[in-house]
Amino acid sequence: MNVLVYDGPGASQTSVSLTLKSLKDLLLPNYTVQTISPQTLATAPWTANCALLVLPGGRDLPYVTALGPSNDKIRSYVRGGGSFLGLCAGAYYACKRVEWEVGTPMEVTGDRPLRFFNDVGRGCTYPGFRYETEEGARPVKIQLHGSDSEKQPFIAAEGLYYNGGGDFVNASTTPNIEILAEYTEGDAKGKVAGVFCKVDKGNAILWGIHPEYSLTEQPALQAIEKAQPSIMQGQVQTMEKARLDLMRDTLVRLGLVLPSLGAPQTIRPLPQFLVSAPSKSASLSTSWNSILDAAGQESILKDLNDTFVFHSPASTQAAYRDALEAASAPECEHRHIIGHTDGSSPSSILTPSFNITKYFEALEAPRSSHSEEPEIGEIMLFGEIVTSTQTLLVKNSKFMSLLPSPLVSLAAQQLSGRGRGSNTWLSPPGCLQFSLLLRTQLRSFPASKLVFVQYLFGLAVVEACRTESILGKLGEQVRLKWPNDIYVLLRDGGMKKIGGILVNTSFTGGTIEIVVGCGLNVLSQDPLTSLAHIASQAGAEVDLTMELAAASILSTFEGMWKEFVEGRGSFEPFMDKYLERWLHSDQVVTLTTVEPHIPVRIVGITSDHGFLRTIPEEPGRYSHRGESFIDLQPDGNSFDIMAGLIKVKT
Template sequence: MLLTVCYAYLTFTAASRAARRKMKILNLVRQYALTSGLSFKSGKPEYLCHLTQEISASVFWEETPASQKYTEVVLWREDDNRMTIIEPKPKVDLDEWTSFIGSARPLTPTTRVRSGQVLLLLEATLPDREDDGKGDTCEELLLSQSVSLTRLSEPLAWRSGDPYGLLVSTDVEGLGALGLAFMDSKLKLDDGMEAVQMISVDTSGSSQDLLLLYARKLKSPGQNNSGDNDKDFGGSTFRLELPKLRRGSTEVEGQVLGGETPKVRSVQDSGQAEDGSVQGTEDTMSGEFDEQDSPEMLTKLQAKPPNILVYTGSKDTQTERSKFDQVKEVLEQCLGPDHYIIYRLKHDQVLSHPWADNTSLLVAVTQEELEDSVNQKLESFVEDGGRLLSFCSHFNMGLDVQPLPFLSAELGVHSMVYRPLQGSATELKVYVTGLCYTPRLRAHQGSTAFKVVGSMKSGNQPVILHAYAGYKGGRAILSQVHLEMSPTEDEVKGAEMFTQLKKSNPQRYQVLQDILTTLGMTCSRGTQTTLTPSHLLVVEDALQDAVVQAISSHLDERNVLRGNKVSLLFVDDSEVTPATPEELPVLIGGAAESFNCQVYQDNLKTRTLGQVVLYTEVIPTTMTVLDRLSSCVPEDTGLIAIAHRQTSGQGRGGNVWLSPLGCAMFTLHVRIPLQSELGHRLPFIQHIMSLAVVESVRTLPSYQDLDLRLKWPNDIYYGDSMKLGGVIVNSSIMGNNCCAFIGCGFNVSNSNPTICINDLVKQHNKLHDTDLPEFTTEELIARAVTTMEDLVQEFQDNGSDNFLQRYYSRWLHSEQKVHLSSEAGPQATILGLDDSGFLSVVKDGGEIVSVQPDGNTFDMLRNLITIKT
């Protein structure tokens, strides 16, 4: 009995000591990994009595100036292994290094390490040992407990020699797991190599592309091939030339999970394995190559396939399929384009298919109780180094959940605070499940450590956890709030709930992208967009000849119409040249793939405005392309420039106007006689255009209840909370006319990350059980231009009274109390628009003041009119 008690005590003491040691090392890694040269070393130290010592640079480090020495400070020491920090942080010159084939991020002087990522240099050698046949059992046992470098990092570059150099990318937690494995002699490298040191570093220079190196070699057949680049290294030969050259590709081969998986052309030989695993296909270039000389490390350090699996539960009904589509859509909007393939992991595949080794991320999104076997499979996946994201599922890594105490029987929208591992906290509205993790959450449970990253604002109950599992760097994000749910989903009931979630939609995507990045995914960073030529489209065929003839008389010898900022180069199909910000090729007529001219024509009911369209797929801005063209065409010709996408859209006061796909974006040219009702009140032009956009929707039968409103001076709003669009006007005087170029942009069909008009249509259909069709950009642009012409004509015929009556019925500010200039400034009450089109307010003392739109803006949240900055 006494022996049993002693054994239990010793076991408990050893486990406690191991847990304290692990946390101490992990905390040191988190403290120093991103700022210093954090090093793990093996071998007898050169000094034993001092914790701080000057050291010489490694063979891979850049030398420091003579006045500055590398200093090493010991943080932790165990037998011959130690953990240190080295200052200054070592830097590696990559000019003599070689990139791994297929590396997602070539290393150049301009390469930026992703936030939270660490560049880790490993120095490795082959162990000095003789194969005497002894110790096989111990070696197999050690191998079964080993931690693989390739599971926790991305290989970037290598350099042959003794020691062999390897540069990888990992994150702070991955470095912690690798460091623990190093200290415990459990770190596994390929080819039987052993790491003698690993250290976090910075880099300079550029690593070399192996394919390009060999391509250059082919161009110099007379060059000596037996230089210093060959190194006989324990039976493995590493060369800077690639003896058998193969090109990369991305095709699809083999069946995995009942669907298609990407076929990867790599340095492997052609052919498909019998087990259906992904194999490569070889494409050789001309020349004599020796296949046996290819670097073995290039084929063995492979990253996981870019597969993301979504598990929706044990059923296979339309509900589960719709849930998969919902999650797939939100993931595709957050992740980098063309980076991942998203599959549904069906219930019968969880235990029967070998999916774990081919999965970069598993997403669990089911609220049904999980079978024990399924739960154990998911836990094993994470503990073996996998990454998992749980959206309100019962996969909780052994934790208990409990009801949120403040929640009524009706689930709904509540405020939460998300605190990322790096960066500032974000507050947002979320749809909750009604559950939270136990507030008495322990920092550790078994081999898993937890960190609260999301909690309810009112009671601080934990609802999003970051779990670190096992030695192998496994991670899981567990969420009890519906981050995957769009505000337009059926579960969202009522206009108030919809509005709250829509307001927080940008923050929801920000949180989702941070979570996915934390789990090692590559999220969207935007791509360079290529400018495209324009099409000159004339709605009425009878008008085309007159327009073309008028333009032709102003062209130079190159058929260029010179403009102030943008010149138009008129070409035919065979002469199209690349578009630039300064010169835009224009084709007369032709089909524009992304613009439905027929829909535009069917909805345009004008006499003049918008009859001649300059349509461009991608353009910096439509505001600069009509100035010269407007002076060439007949006065009764209405020009409009329309864009599918703008790269440098212009807002009021020089601000940038975001121009995502799905927005109506155009510049309308309007001539206003100076001696007219509107000519005497030109500031009204922007108000007329803003009202025209709102009326283009709300005057349609059955659409009158869509809550589109006007915010002074130039914004189009949903209710009083979310901006949908805006108007900007540039004008000049030409003779007896004012030439106004009215820039307008409003969101028709792009739901994310904010709101669009079609969201309001969907919400109306859901609340009122209707089936109203959604809008297209062509339809609403044409209707807005038509309404603009009608409103201008009404203003010219009847003055401002009728217009103001319609305008006030849509705007947000009647008798609103505001402060002028600052929150401590004088209080006033909004009266409306004065005779000139300026905002009229009356101060508390009775003084009436007019506020011009140029240079001022209205802060809805603070009821404040301030100078626009």
């Protein structure tokens, strides 16, 4: 699930930056935190996977224009059960009306469209504000209200950064509003500093202060030291602890699930192990020798995106020491690869999240015949923590060209996993994430058929979920969303995304190099939905493990890939099964880039180029080429197919 922070006209870059940092510190790895532009807010299907939308501090007036095209979508998202956090200017914008610095040259007044707080946001609460300066900035003290259900006494938080924020007029008598805090000092004493708004099925919290600003860093620290020149570091740390508690409480009240306070956060990649099934050690040894030859005497290979250092198992300790020391010198950070070329695996102490030996045993079990050449999954590059399994291959062409194929690069945790377009892929515990390197010859595999690789791998994932080693019959709830997502049908009739597939291709001479990236929530806990949730909801006892899931998916894909390549990329043998497993048969969607909009019915996928084939619902409607059907490209549309909307790019 995504936490999205608006970044566009009106947003202060300081507020955006500090909001991102504060939210990442508190929410990773449970959520991915990223910015969203006004254009994306208006046009992209962000609402389906958004846990929280944040409108940061800055200037309210530019928000009026920049957010005009997306106001309806934001309102619908919150009213339908979404969560919204408004900070300072973002809080003003979420009020029914803004009255700011009335009677001064800076006056801004007017109605606002969101109306999560159905009355006036009025400011400045404290005088002295000046645009682009810290003149009006100050630390403030607020009195926090305990909720009625908790029957907590009021407690205070102080030192919180304030610069231009307001109060919420008539909050005590406005329907569906709970006061969270009041200002306690000066003329602002008793005015409301924060409110919780119940908006139909959703929730919004609005703060006139900046609780996202760390009190141990600038500019908040400067404001504190200016107001209290003799303040001690210990006092600041105490105030910072209260600020963090305030932020945690804010996020929990908005429905987010925070990681445990004591959970360790490793922020640097660890060494990776290049290993093979015992029967394929000779093949791996040959490839390893080629890698060492290319790296030279120092065993270092500098590539386009990363620099790799290669080690034997005997120097594992040195590899870990170098990787961990990079935390204090990131400019010297390298990617360390340890080659196990004798069929052995690293100690389970070094791979606590994934038992490589059990994985190879699970991979071997369903195979009735054995090839002398490595089969899919039998050579693996594993790391407990990596940057991105996809980026390590795709962005390092020299390293990728030296690796054997097929090869699976698998990680327990990714620091910057890649999704479709500019999206990131969340990497919480329990998420199976890997990239598969494949090679085939262009002379026997038409390039036009590469689009089907994502369909084929998605089908393999769904079929693998039905095997006894994963979910058995419960796997029938796992379905395909066109073109490259994995969804699960919930018992309450809803559906949730649990996985996605990303395919990159490149051409070297007559060779096609394909990197299939896959992320699948296998054992992930709340707030995510995973395969484990399916079993839990059904009350079934399933021995679900990351090793079994990975082995089942890759062995399922192995047979499908062989047939696919032998058929020169024909998807016909898989078409019927794919259409049985997807979510879209006879679904009616609306093409929104024509006037009037055209309702069309999805009837399948074209066998030549893998386009989505639709037929207009209204008689007499035709494509721009005069055909009775309209075909849509996987990468040529902006669409929210689950919401029934498709836009054909022109």
